[in-house]
Amino acid sequence: xxxxxxxxxxxxxxxxxxxxxxxxxxxxxxxxxxxxxxxxxxxxxxxxxxxxxxxxxxxxxxxxxxxxxxxxxxxxxxxxxxxxxxxxxxxxxxxxxxxxxxxxxxxxxxxxxxxxxxxxxxxxxxxxxxxxxxxxxxxxxxxxxxxxxxxxxxxxxxxxxxxxxxxxxxxxxxxxxxxxxxxxxxxxxxxxxxxxxxxxxxxxxxxxxxxxxxxxxxxxxxxxxxxxxxxxxxxxxxxxxxxxxxxxxxxxxxxxxxxxxxxxxxxxxxxxxxxxxxxxxxxxxxxxxxxxxxxxxxxxxxxxxxxxxxxxxxxxxxxxxxxxxxxxxxxxxxxxxxxxxxxxxxxxxxxxxxxxxxxxxxxxxxxxxxxxxxxxxxxxxxxxxxxxxxxxxxxxxxxxxxxxxxx
Amino acid sequence: xxxxxxxxxxxxxxxxxxxxxxxxxxxxxxxxxxxxxxxxxxxxxxxxxxxxxxxxxxxxxxxxxxxxxxxxxxxxxxxxxxxxxxxxxxxxxxxxxxxxxxxxxxxxxxxxxxxxxxxxxxxxxxxxxxxxxxxxxxxxxxxxxxxxxxxxxxxxxxxxxxxxxxxxxxxxxxxxxxxxxxxxxxxxxxxxxxxxxxxxxxxxxxxxxxxxxxxxxxxxxxxxxxxxxxxxxxxxxxxxxxxxxxxxxxxxxxxxxxxxxxxxxxxxxxxxxxxxxxxxxxxxxxxxxxxxxxxxxxxxxxxxxxxxxxxxxxxxxxxxxxxxxxxxxxxxxxxxxxxxxxxxxxxxxxxxxxxxxxxxxxxxxxxxxxxxxxxxxxxx
Ligand code: SF4
Numbered sequence: 146x147x148x149x150x151x152x153x154x155x156x157x158x159x160x161x162x163x164x165x166x167x168x169x170x171x172x173x174x175x176x177x178x179x180x181x182x183x184x185x186x187x188x189x190x191x192x193x194x195x196x197x198x199x200x201x202x203x204x205x206x207x208x209x210x211x212x213x214x215x216x217x218x219x220x221x222x223x224x225x226x227x228x229x230x231x232x233x234x235x236x237x238x239x240x241x242x243x244x245x246x247x248x249x250x251x252x253x254x255x256x257x258x259x260x261x262x263x264x265x266x267x268x269x270x271x272x273x274x275x276x277x278x279x280x281x282x283x284x285x286x287x288x289x290x291x292x293x294x295x296x297x298x299x300x301x302x303x304x305x306x307x308x309x310x311x312x313x314x315x316x317x318x319x320x321x322x323x324x325x326x327x328x329x330x331x332x333x334x335x336x337x338x339x340x341x342x343x344x345x346x347x348x349x350x351x352x353x354x355x356x357x358x359x360x361x362x363x364x365x366x367x368x369x370x371x372x373x374x375x376x377x378x379x380x381x382x383x384x385x386x387x388x389x390x391x392x393x394x395x396x397x398x399x400x401x402x403x404x405x406x407x408x409x410x411x412x413x414x415x416x417x418x419x420x421x422x423x424x425x426x427x428x429x430x431x432x433x434x435x436x437x438x439x440x441x442x443x444x445x446x447x448x449x450x451x452x453x454x455x456x457x458x459x460x461x462x463x464x465x466x467x468x469x470x471x472x473x474x475x476x477x478x479x480x481x482x483x484x485x486x487x488x489x490x491x492x493x494x495x496x497x498x499x500x501x502x503x504x505x506x507x508x509x510x511x512x513x514x515x516x517x518x519x520x521x522x523x524x525x526x527x528x529x530x531x532x533x534x535x536x537x538x539x540x541x542x543x544x545x546x547x548x549x550x551x552x
Numbered sequence: 553x554x555x556x557x558x559x560x561x562x563x564x565x566x567x568x569x570x571x572x573x574x575x576x577x578x579x580x581x582x583x584x585x586x587x588x589x590x591x592x593x594x595x596x597x598x599x600x601x602x603x604x605x606x607x608x609x610x611x612x613x614x615x616x617x618x619x620x621x622x623x624x625x626x627x628x629x630x631x632x633x634x635x636x637x638x639x640x641x642x643x644x645x646x647x648x649x650x651x652x653x654x655x656x657x658x659x660x661x662x663x664x665x666x667x668x669x670x671x672x673x674x675x676x677x678x679x680x681x682x683x684x685x686x687x688x689x690x691x692x693x694x695x696x697x698x699x700x701x702x703x704x705x706x707x708x709x710x711x712x713x714x715x716x717x718x719x720x721x722x723x724x725x726x727x728x729x730x731x732x733x734x735x736x737x738x739x740x741x742x743x744x745x746x747x748x749x750x751x752x753x754x755x756x757x758x759x760x761x762x763x764x765x766x767x768x769x770x771x772x773x774x775x776x777x778x779x780x781x782x783x784x785x786x787x788x789x790x791x792x793x794x795x796x797x798x799x800x801x802x803x804x805x806x807x808x809x810x811x812x813x814x815x816x817x818x819x820x821x822x823x824x825x826x827x828x829x830x831x832x833x834x835x836x837x838x839x840x841x842x843x844x845x846x847x848x849x850x851x852x853x854x855x856x857x858x859x860x861x862x863x864x865x866x867x868x869x870x871x872x873x874x875x876x877x878x879x880x881x882x883x884x885x886x887x888x889x890x891x892x893x894x895x896x897x898x899x900x901x902x903x904x905x906x907x908x909x910x911x912x913x914x915x916x917x918x919x920x921x922x923x924x925x926x927x928x929x930x931x932x
Contacts, residue, residue: 193853216665218832219696246670266664269621271645275678287617289722294618318615320664321720326691327765327827328749332834334665342719344744348729348754351741359729363742364719364763442617449728471858471869472903472915480903480915482858513859513867513917514905524926526859526867526915 148416150409151378151386154210154307155402158391160194161469162398163209164201165538166388168498169399170406173208174198175241177391178228181213181221196235208238213251214262216244216320216334229254241285243320248279258282263309264320264334269294273302283307283384288314289442292374296381305384310371311401311430312389314441316342316364342366367453370438372426375408376418377443394484396466397433399496399540404429432464432542467493467543471526473535478528479505480513481541483521492544497534505541506530553779555805556609556709557788557798560588562600567795571802575607575785577640582627584611585720585759586791591631598635610636612646613661614759615722621645638684647679657684659709667692669703676706685709685785690716690769691828698781707784712771713801714789715753716827719763726756753792764792770824772804773813793821854883854930858915865899865917868930875932877918878910885921887928895921 155171157163166174176198177189190198195211202209211232215221225247232240233255240257242248243264251259260283261267261276268287276284283305286295292308299306315322315338322333324341331337342364350356371378371386378386388401404426411420430438439451468481479495487493493505511528512518521527559565559576568576578601579587580594589597601608610633616624624646639650642661650658660675660683667689676683685707688697692710701708726738735758742763743750753764771778771786778786788801800816817824828834854875859867870877881897901917902908 216667218667218835219669221835222668222670244665244668244671245674246666246668246672249670249674266615268615268617268643269645270618271621271648272643273645274648275644278678279674287615289615290617291619297618316723316725317719317721321615322718323691324718324763326834327716327718328747330834332691335835337834341744341747344746346742346744346752348726349741349743350726350730351739356730361729363725363729364721364761366723447723449724451723452725452728474903477904512861513903514865524859525861 148413149379150413151383153402153405153409154385154387156388156391156393156398157198160190160198162395163198165395165399166402167202167205167207168538169402171402173210174202175210175212177212181215181217181225181228192231199235199237210239210241210260211237212241213247214241214243214264215336217247222246222250225250226254233257245279252280260285263287266318266320270298270301273298273304277302277304285387287319289318291445292377292381292383292443295383299382307385307387308383309369309389310378310386311369314366314369316366362454363452365453367439367451368436369441370430371440371443372404372408372430374440374443375412379412394466395469396540396542400429400433403496463545464542465545466540468541470535470537470539470541472537473531475531477531479531479535481527481529483523483525483527485543486521486523487543488520494542495532495535496540496542498536503532503534505532553775553783553786555786555788555802558791560791564795565597565601565604565606567798568606569604571798575609576601577609577611579611580631583614583624585613585762587611595632598632602635607637608635609638609640609659611640613640613642615643616645651679651682658682659684659687661687663687663689669700672700672704676704691832693828693830693832694777694781697783701782709785709787710783711769712786712788714768715792716765716769717762718765720760722760724756725761726754767823767825769827771826771829772801773808774826774829775805775808852931854932856930857885857924857926857928860924860926861920863920865920866924867915867917869915870911870913873913876910876912877916881932884931885924885928887923888925891923893921893923
């Protein structure tokens with residue numbers, strides 16, 4: 146029996162991450178071009194990279210959505226039609242849009258499907274009707290919407306619905322924070338967010354004289370993790386579950402995609418998640434850098450326990466991203482690009498695109514000129530002995546000793 | 553250009569009338585972000601406003617998930633809206649609802665984004681004849697307000713005096729810091745070492761938590777310019793200060809006087825600013841955020857430097873599938889500091905570190921050259 150599962154949608158902050166996300170199991174990726182998206186500081190993709198990314202995805206029968214979700218000013222809009230024509234030419238699968246002016250421009254210049262960005266904060270069935278009347282095909286609902294509410298919006302609107310399932314969260318209603326605009330001179334709704342909500346503040350309760358001034362990261366949200374709620378997503382017919390993180394590492398994009406892929410495949414086959422593996426999937430989510438997890442508003446409104454105290458961050462990482470496979474020559478070597486230094490004998494694991502992590506033999510490490518080395522350095526290339534199954538773009542992670550020491 | 557004002561008490565209504573203001577915004581606590589009126593008070597205020605001949609705007613500016621929306625619709629059944637003249641909404645769901653359930657004119661709040669003419673035209677066409685006005689973002693500079701007023705040909709409103717809302721979340725962020733119930737009204741001030749600005753006013757109520765700019769918006773000295781561009785309505789928000797300032801504000805808006813303005817500013821408890829009224833350059837810093845990779849590439853693109861061993865070699869990843877690298881080729885390398893370097897390939901090895909004649913779509917080890925870092929981009 147095959148049970149219907151939501152599309153798994155993963156971030157692609159660069160061409161490399163696009164490939165990593167798809168190879169590790171995402172059904173679709175979302176990425177930005179050079180402009181018009183909300184991540185000004187992300188690598189984003191050039192025209193050539195977008196073309197290559199779409200070809201790569203389509204060969205795997207997967208999809209690419211391009212974000213055009215800034216609140217654009219008139220001068221930005223002038224440059225948009227040319228980019229839209231290009232996107233249509235390379236046959237991207239949809240654009241992600243939040244601004245009515247951008248919707249209009251996309252419709253006037255192409256037949257590309259339009260997904261409404263979470264940035265537009267679509268939260269209810271009545272709002273859905275308006276966006277539907279403007280030709281939107283899919284709603285990426287606000288992070289404040291529960292799975293149950295999303296199911297109701299889908300039912301009443303007849304539109305596809307997408308919900309965030311994993312990753313960092315904006316504390317504000319999306320599109321409703323302009324702190325950076327006024328404090329840093331950077332428009333947060335055009336990609337310039339300075340993450341002021343992650344700062345520590347001293348909060349002075351002027352009108353509550355009995356309360357002392359408190360120092361706290363009171364505006365910072367824990368990270369979303371909906372793995373334990375996958376059955377709810379499936380039950381309410383959610384069309385797509387989205388992983389946040391265009392600014393994050395390949396380790397993150399690959400690891401999270403892999404876990405959700407395995408879980409969704411399990412459900413597809415069995416129709417339930419009553420699996421011993423659920424513990425493994427949950428454990429996998431702790432193997433890369435993240436803030437403490439919350440289910441935020443997926444079940445009921447996010448409460449006090451969804452606020453993150455930045456001082457907890459040191460506890461939240463079992464593994465670090467050590468390297469990426471640049472080349473694997475069977476019977477010879479695996480060429481790695483080092484991200485975080487390691488030494489011979491370190492516990493290295495290679496994360497294959499499918500199946501469990503594989504231990505890498507790191508007893509003897511060579512540099513590219515085949516000289517044995519005692520310590521690797523970030524951004525250098527090293528060779529370790531070939532391990533079966535290794536492929537280009539596989540992620541290699543290293544057990545974090547900081548985490549070990551804290552346990 | 554007319555002034556409009558939020559009113560919370562009967563005295564506020566009288567004050568508005570005294571200042572020749574003919575339109576008032578009433579905030580019911582279940583619908584308005586900072587509204588304080590319950591059902592009974594709303595009804596009494598509406599009646600009194602009508603007695604005074606004032607036009608009543610019902611503010612429904614909260615954002616609502618599906619369940620919140622259903623609750624709001626239920627709550628609406630218990631509020632006497634017989635005397636209201638107009639709805640003021642921000643959530644597109646609220647807009648859709650009032651359009652289909654009531655016959656009043658509608659004011660649509662376009663303050664979140666909608667920084668282009670096309671977007672505003674979309675809202676105008678959607679609401680059609682019942683559109684009373686659009687409320688525009690204070691991030692729009694004067695030139696844009698002028699252009700939109702001319703091209704849209706509908707009444708427009710902006711915030712002329714009052715707090716600038718920076719942040720709106722439905723979560724109760726202050727409750728965890730003190731021992732209070734989450735729907736109680738809490739006021740505080742937040743300061744971060746990491747921000748150049750100190751003392752952001754904070755409010756938490758049943759709708760969530762709000763942060764405001766340390767300075768308030770003030771366009772009083774620019775009213776003559778606003779009149780020239782034919783702006784229709786200027787909103788005054790004194791809910792965080794005092795209605796006692798309304799007379800001075802109304803006076804200054806009508807007959808600006810530099811000395812009186814300076815006196816007013818000394819007296820007013822908060823600093824004020826013009827925000828983005830003159831110019832909005834909130835995207836000029838983006839090129840600095842963009843990293844060096846974002847330069848345009850074309851068919852001359854070869855790939856990227858992935859390792860640099862000083863005085864020994866460079867390792868490059870050839871990404872252009874149609875390119876074959878040979879000894880003697882001249883490469884142009886854009887380093888991570890934005891500088892260009894030219895390099896002639898004199899030594900070419902594969903990843904096994906064996907000399908080869910050419911390499912395609914793979915890793916290549918070539919001769920070292922200074923001033924080049926990993927992630928430098930290579931062209932021919
Ligand atoms: S500062 Fe925080 S709340 Fe504001 S836009 Fe950025 S991430 Fe969102």
